[in-house]
Amino acid sequence: MSLTRDQMAWRMAQDIADGAYVNLGIGLPELVGNHLPPGREIVLHSENGILGMGPEPAATERDYDLINAGKKPVTLLPGGAYFHHADSFAIVRGGRLDLCVLGAFQVAAIGDLANWSTGAPDAIPAVGGAMDIAVGARRCVVLTEHTTRDGKPKLVERCTYPLTAPGVVRRVYTDLAVVDIDAGGFVVVELAPGIGFEAVAARTGGPIRRGDGCGIIALPG
Amino acid sequence: MSLTRDQMAWRMAQDIADGAYVNLGIGLPELVGNHLPPGREIVLHSENGILGMGPEPAATERDYDLINAGKKPVTLLPGGAYFHHADSFAIVRGGRLDLCVLGAFQVAAIGDLANWSTGAPDAIPAVGGAMDIAVGARRCVVLTEHTTRDGKPKLVERCTYPLTAPGVVRRVYTDLAVVDIDAGGFVVVELAPGIGFEAVAARTGGPIRRGDGCGIIALPG
Amino acid sequence: MIDKRVDSLAAAMRPIRDGHTIHVSGFGESGCPTELLHALIEHGARGLTIVYNNAGNGHLGLAALLEAGRVRKMICSYPRSSHSVVFDRLYRAGAIELEVVPQGTLAERIRAAGAGIGPFYCRTSVGTPLADGKECRRFGDHDYVLEHPLRADVALIKAETADRWGNLTFRKAARNFAPIMAMAADHTIAQARRLVELGAIDPEQVVTPGAFVDAVVRVANPISEYEALLAAKRP
Amino acid sequence: MIDKRVDSLAAAMRPIRDGHTIHVSGFGESGCPTELLHALIEHGARGLTIVYNNAGNGHLGLAALLEAGRVRKMICSYPRSSHSVVFDRLYRAGAIELEVVPQGTLAERIRAAGAGIGPFYCRTSVGTPLADGKECRRFGDHDYVLEHPLRADVALIKAETADRWGNLTFRKAARNFAPIMAMAADHTIAQARRLVELGAIDPEQVVTPGAFVDAVVRVANPISEYEALLAAKRP
Numbered sequence: 001m002s003l004t005r006d007q008m009a010w011r012m013a014q015d016i017a018d019g020a021y022v023n024l025g026i027g028l029p030e031l032v033g034n035h036l037p038p039g040r041e042i043v044l045h046s047e048n049g050i051l052g053m054g055p056e057p058a059a060t061e062r063d064y065d066l067i068n069a070g071k072k073p074v075t076l077l078p079g080g081a082y083f084h085h086a087d088s089f090a091i092v093r094g095g096r097l098d099l100c101v102l103g104a105f106q107v108a109a110i111g112d113l114a115n116w117s118t119g120a121p122d123a124i125p126a127v128g129g130a131m132d133i134a135v136g137a138r139r140c141v142v143l144t145e146h147t148t149r150d151g152k153p154k155l156v157e158r159c160t161y162p163l164t165a166p167g168v169v170r171r172v173y174t175d176l177a178v179v180d181i182d183a184g185g186f187v188v189v190e191l192a193p194g195i196g197f198e199a200v201a202a203r204t205g206g207p208i209r210r211g212d213g214c215g216i217i218a219l220p221g
Numbered sequence: 222m223s224l225t226r227d228q229m230a231w232r233m234a235q236d237i238a239d240g241a242y243v244n245l246g247i248g249l250p251e252l253v254g255n256h257l258p259p260g261r262e263i264v265l266h267s268e269n270g271i272l273g274m275g276p277e278p279a280a281t282e283r284d285y286d287l288i289n290a291g292k293k294p295v296t297l298l299p300g301g302a303y304f305h306h307a308d309s310f311a312i313v314r315g316g317r318l319d320l321c322v323l324g325a326f327q328v329a330a331i332g333d334l335a336n337w338s339t340g341a342p343d344a345i346p347a348v349g350g351a352m353d354i355a356v357g358a359r360r361c362v363v364l365t366e367h368t369t370r371d372g373k374p375k376l377v378e379r380c381t382y383p384l385t386a387p388g389v390v391r392r393v394y395t396d397l398a399v400v401d402i403d404a405g406g407f408v409v410v411e412l413a414p415g416i417g418f419e420a421v422a423a424r425t426g427g428p429i430r431r432g433d434g435c436g437i438i439a440l441p442g
Numbered sequence: 443m444i445d446k447r448v449d450s451l452a453a454a455m456r457p458i459r460d461g462h463t464i465h466v467s468g469f470g471e472s473g474c475p476t477e478l479l480h481a482l483i484e485h486g487a488r489g490l491t492i493v494y495n496n497a498g499n500g501h502l503g504l505a506a507l508l509e510a511g512r513v514r515k516m517i518c519s520y521p522r523s524s525h526s527v528v529f530d531r532l533y534r535a536g537a538i539e540l541e542v543v544p545q546g547t548l549a550e551r552i553r554a555a556g557a558g559i560g561p562f563y564c565r566t567s568v569g570t571p572l573a574d575g576k577e578c579r580r581f582g583d584h585d586y587v588l589e590h591p592l593r594a595d596v597a598l599i600k601a602e603t604a605d606r607w608g609n610l611t612f613r614k615a616a617r618n619f620a621p622i623m624a625m626a627a628d629h630t631i632a633q634a635r636r637l638v639e640l641g642a643i644d645p646e647q648v649v650t651p652g653a654f655v656d657a658v659v660r661v662a663n664p665i666s667e668y669e670a671l672l673a674a675k676r677p
Numbered sequence: 678m679i680d681k682r683v684d685s686l687a688a689a690m691r692p693i694r695d696g697h698t699i700h701v702s703g704f705g706e707s708g709c710p711t712e713l714l715h716a717l718i719e720h721g722a723r724g725l726t727i728v729y730n731n732a733g734n735g736h737l738g739l740a741a742l743l744e745a746g747r748v749r750k751m752i753c754s755y756p757r758s759s760h761s762v763v764f765d766r767l768y769r770a771g772a773i774e775l776e777v778v779p780q781g782t783l784a785e786r787i788r789a790a791g792a793g794i795g796p797f798y799c800r801t802s803v804g805t806p807l808a809d810g811k812e813c814r815r816f817g818d819h820d821y822v823l824e825h826p827l828r829a830d831v832a833l834i835k836a837e838t839a840d841r842w843g844n845l846t847f848r849k850a851a852r853n854f855a856p857i858m859a860m861a862a863d864h865t866i867a868q869a870r871r872l873v874e875l876g877a878i879d880p881e882q883v884v885t886p887g888a889f890v891d892a893v894v895r896v897a898n899p900i901s902e903y904e905a906l907l908a909a910k911r912p
Contacts, residue, residue, distance in 0.1 A: 018679075041679045043679070045888070048472065048618050064472055064668045065613045065616040071470040079844065079875040081880045081883035082880050084549075084617050085469075085552075085619045086622045088618075092546055092793070093565070093792060094791050094860055124521055124522050125521075127544050129544065130544075131546075131572065132547065132566045135566050136565075163571075165570065242653050264652070269707065270850050272651050273645075285707055285901060286708070288850060292704075300606075300640040302609055303645050303849055303852055305855070305856040306784035307557070307784045307787070307788040308651075310557070312653050312654070313558070313781055314800070315654075318653075338806075345756055345764075345765065346775070347754070348754055348778075350779065350781055353801045354781075356800050383805060383806045387803070387804035557785065559797050559799050560816050560821040562789070562795065562796070562797035562798070612881075613881075614881070646849070
């Protein structure tokens, strides 16, 4: 059975180490913030100048001077800090962001990421901070459904959409599997409960193999 | 009669406009700070991260976390601010420093400045912020004795010492005269009381002429 | 005496000319100087190039300036939102030019201008369409593209506190682009919620030193873009 | 849990290796982490490259490190002062390498490393001997030289206040190089006069966010270099 969006976010969140500095992309990756493992202190970065983002505030506590990159009201944890945009991207490019979790239109078997433009001629191009973050973070992973709404693979041999950054993605968390990327292409390291490797491979558009010791995603009770 | 060092500094200070942001070099230029015209608010910048430097503190009030570029204790005026070194030189190079007053070993008739090294083989090279400030300030003037201790001209046709920056100096304040630099070389615009143009020209090593309306430096009563 | 306080929004706009490039602070609504933008509409300057992270929401602030037909070109990282209706229409009609810049590169280009340095090499956008036409060069193990400083004639920014020397503090994440834009313009105009006596801002806590600011105008109760959008939705 | 507090100066030094490049904050005495430098002597690492604005005074702090023969190369803007006796002697004996960098370029090279950008073009030093051997290039009306980011393995900085996440504030002009050096090292170690509870530093007033800091050590009463120089002069 494929995972729900919250289950996908939960699974991704389990891999975030205590003490990590993390940027969560807009959309599905934002859900990761709701599933951070208890007992770990994880510092969320937002490119608009925040370290130490906390959860969404109560409706009565919303402050539109304290929003995340998705323009949604957030809170600040004790120990958090504000800084300007150039300092914010210094954290990103300067090697101080341990992990970014981004959404994707396509991920290639060589780690290329396409997540900002479908290249449609009538689309208004808009990139935000995705390119900077994909290149700057020490580790870049993707959280996305395994296929598009009309069933096309998002994990592909080569991206057909304009790239966000070449060769950056190390792991993809989908509703079907956890998939690493190595020199040989996609490697399934965990499968969603009830999903077989063949089903994943059939929905993948690039070279994929079953990893040694591939297990089942253990979801919370 | 040639001017004293305080008179030289006083004369220079009269040309600083109300509201100007100014960096005073180490040594003789530091004296300018003691002669700022009353009634003008002038903001002194120090490259170690200070805007709004005030006078030297009383001996009992010295704080070695509040020093100027010459490492001497200073004070901070109301309205002053602290910032880091990159921001400090952003002020310098970014066009927000109206004026710098620097010392010099040599100034050339084409505005070249040499003030950091005599090129002596046994000298330890040390440049500090002089190059950044000479290039960055909107206006660069020099405050210096007209000749070296052994009587050699400091205003020369071409600098023989290593340059600090080419073509930056607009005016030189010496103990003998106020000398502008234009396309034709040095132009004496004011003479110290009792000093004739010929005496200045004789002590100058480059093309020099008497400016139209050249007057006498009016010293304070 | 240094007194950068200006009595009215209209007076603050006087240095702005047709064809100017203008930095506008803000990230979404947070930190956007909406009242300065409205004064700019009143002022009447045309043919402007606007540098702003987004492209305006609803029909006020930047969106109103766009709607008034004053903007020739937008330089931004993310000109798309659920409420960017005015920009969408102009762009699809071919009535406005757009330069899309990655957000971090946008910030760094602005800062480079403010720091008075020249072009710089940056890894961001290498291998993507946004690097098309740019000089690409390898240093060590990485490829870089050459990016140019982005300076403006005027910066319009929103601050929390200001004094007459132009020292500024900001509020929470509304700080975003304001400090670097203040550095990178020939003439920086700040609207501030509070004007305080000289010396009232702790010198350790000044975020933007007055040297980067030319004019300060008090706007005690700035418009909330969010509230305005909500109000517009009400029947 | 994030706890960057380290119990002892000696423990803080453990990541330092022979041959490391080390950023040291300070401008003259102001902001110099003298106790960290003394711990570095105890630690014993050799063949170091030190990036510091000056070259040490008297016989303590950096001067003591130089005197102990641990430094292969100094990168600084102004390695000369009335009290820089140790460096003078080593330099004249050919026992130490020196790279002189204009102070603003030094700051900008450090910041570029911290910001993760590549080389940048800068007008400073064009037409001077310090531009010799550097790529020179014209953009618009000006000539520029290409300057490279200056990254360190370790930064040793002095702060005023720190919390367990590594957020830092500084004191007056002792801030100088510390915030940019903290950004530009793989491992940043701060000595702080005060350690405070998480949340005790106003998030608007954090100068160096904890992301840039790896270890914090309390030094409640740092040595005054000035006092030490005075004491050394007394009969």
